[in-house]
Amino acid sequence: MGSFLWIGLPYVAILTFVVGALLRARFYPLSVSSFSAQFLESRRLRWGSAAFHWGVLTVLLGHLAAFLFPETWQALTASRGFLQVVEFVGLVAALICLVGVGVLLVRRLTDRLLQPVTDGMDLAVLLLLLLQILVGVLVAVHHRWGAAWAPGTLTPYLWSLLTLRPDSSFVEEMPPLVQVHLVGAWLLLLITPFSRLMHVFSVPLGYLVRAPQRVLWATVRFAEKRAPELAVVEARRELVKGLAAVGGAVTLLSIGVATKLFAFFRGPDLTAEEELSLLQTRIKRLETTRRERELQLERMQKRFIPVAPLQELSPTEGKYFIDYQMRPALAFRDADGWPLLISAKCTHLGCTISSSVDPQGRLLCPCHISYFDLETGRPNPGSPAKEPLPLLGWVLMNDAGEVVARRLPGGEPESELSPEELANTTVYIVKDFEEVSA
């Protein structure tokens, strides 16, 4: 319920207000006003309406200031004198407003002539306004100095709604009177497009940009004669209006883009932890690059490079290593227990082959689905790869650094001992087999 009242209802109200007002202004432009009943009853209207409007405008101005310039407003109300004046003016205006809306409500309910032109919505609006102002006055009296506390509590709530990051924590702990006042405000907003409240949009600002009008008792002939002249004036006016709109839009866009670009170039303000983790990532990447360079150097300098201890090799799961040409390769142990070293660079388009052997004793290249037989390196018939994966030569060395077994590229394992007796040896790849003797 709380989240509906503080988040759901506001959004429903704002959306209804915006969409409803736009639709009404678009499709029923002449209804954007309130029907006057002045010629039916004018005495009470004069007093009630004037009191209500002057009162409500004053009060709303205060609300708006706290909403738009919370910091300035807070700084101002920190001064005791200013606060007292503001609260006093606000309270007096609210009371005048209350009296006004009361007069209007009584007039609507009691005047005989007004009854036929009064519908439910008119009464609902007046009733809701009466309650809203009454509650507002009560808030001002019971929870005094609202001008000072609202900018830090209600304003953040409203802005959280408008910036689409709704945060109701500001209002959940508020006194019930304030909460009622808020709900009342959303309800008023909600019914605006369906009621006479729509007339807040009939403020005659259009007079500033429309062509000057003179009401004449004109004939058709007169109108036709003046038409070309009027068209020129109108076209010029439209051009000025269009240029003003484009200019305004370009200015706004430029300011918006410039501020965003400034933030982009300036870069983020990082927390200490973020900075730490970024540095760590950076160092890790540098390490990776350094390791790769070292591998390259090792391959240029050394005659033998260790792959793995023989015992660590498995017949089903290969171990990746880099061969003397800096290409990926895989190390297994074959059925007899000898090492089996096979190139892992696919002979089709050079992808790296995956390291697991499937139940049929094959290795898969995931790029274009070629299966290679582990024992021979041959691809399956019909696969994109045509050439077999080459088997690499190796030597086994014991701890003393003596070569005790070897396999030349394309040859068979050669040794005087059986694989079981060589369990503690290590597999090496060799730069030049001519230097190695079994």
Add this chain to the structure above:
Amino acid sequence: MNSAASYGGILAALAERLPLEKLSFRALVEGKYVPLHRWTWAYYLGGLTLFFFAVQVATGLLLLFYYEPTVSGAHASVEYLTEHVTGGFLIRNLHTWSASLMILCLFLHLLTTFAMKAFERPRELTWLVGVGLLLVAFLFGFTGYLLPWHKLAVNATKVGLQSIEQVGELLPAAFSDWPRRIRETLQGEAAVGQATLSRFYSLHVVVLPLVSFLLIGIHLLGVQLHGLSPGVDEPAKKQIRFFPFFLLHDFRVWGAAFFIVFVLGLCLPFESFYSYPLFEPYDPLGSTPDGIKPEWYFYFLYYPLELLPFWVVQLGVIFLLITLLGAPWIFRGASRRTLRATAWAAFVYLFVITVFGGWIYELFRGGEG
């Protein structure tokens, strides 16, 4: 005498192709009209491509401020830009989205201008430069794909480069080594590494932009000098002035296009179309991930490469290149009806292979293995 005559002929041909005397305010601004007929919408496509190119330049310049073209730093810098820099995610996402939309518009522009016979004399040069721009756009895509240096990018680039080498098998023995040399030159070292990244980077941010500025200049000059092609057999009854009316329409379309690409860039990460996390940095010791693919605009070439024997695709590509480059002469006598049918066929092929390529691939190859 004879040489003088042929010299005169060359001059006349050049003068017809480049009527520079039309470079006047009157001819360019007051005399430029857009015909109104059923295909008028196609006149927006070139401008739209240009607009997306402008977005690419703007966002690309912004990306340059943070990108580091090194093997150890590339991925980290992209990550930093995306996750920490204000608006960095948006800029990068706009760059990828707008690239795709640019190539989409480019495809459509190519097909519609072909169907409208816009390559007809004297507009041959404009057409040829346009085909050049298409190739430049593909190169942009290929080089740009590598720059974030993640797993998918590097492996896909490896495969792409390796396919160049495959051409060697089909060449006569004397030339069979050339594609390998070309690949090694592009790649710069034994495996795809720092040298490759540096080369792709300089191609992507300096060389290709300069080339495309030049080509776009010539292309636009051609459009200015010759005006828009009539596009239909019957001369259009109505036309509107380019300045300011069609230009305003253009702006409106560009505004809508920017809105679309901005909302896409803001809401939908381009990577969300891939089924696995993309953001792992490339590891030279790891296996190639499953299902590496090029960007969608290479599918028209990629799926045939997967499904058909290589020499068939090779022949197809040669045939396509000859058709595109020779269009003004091959189709000189063709009616617009024929051209429209051809363009439709090409469109259907591109659409089907791009959208349903994965299914077709599964259908023919999925069962094996």
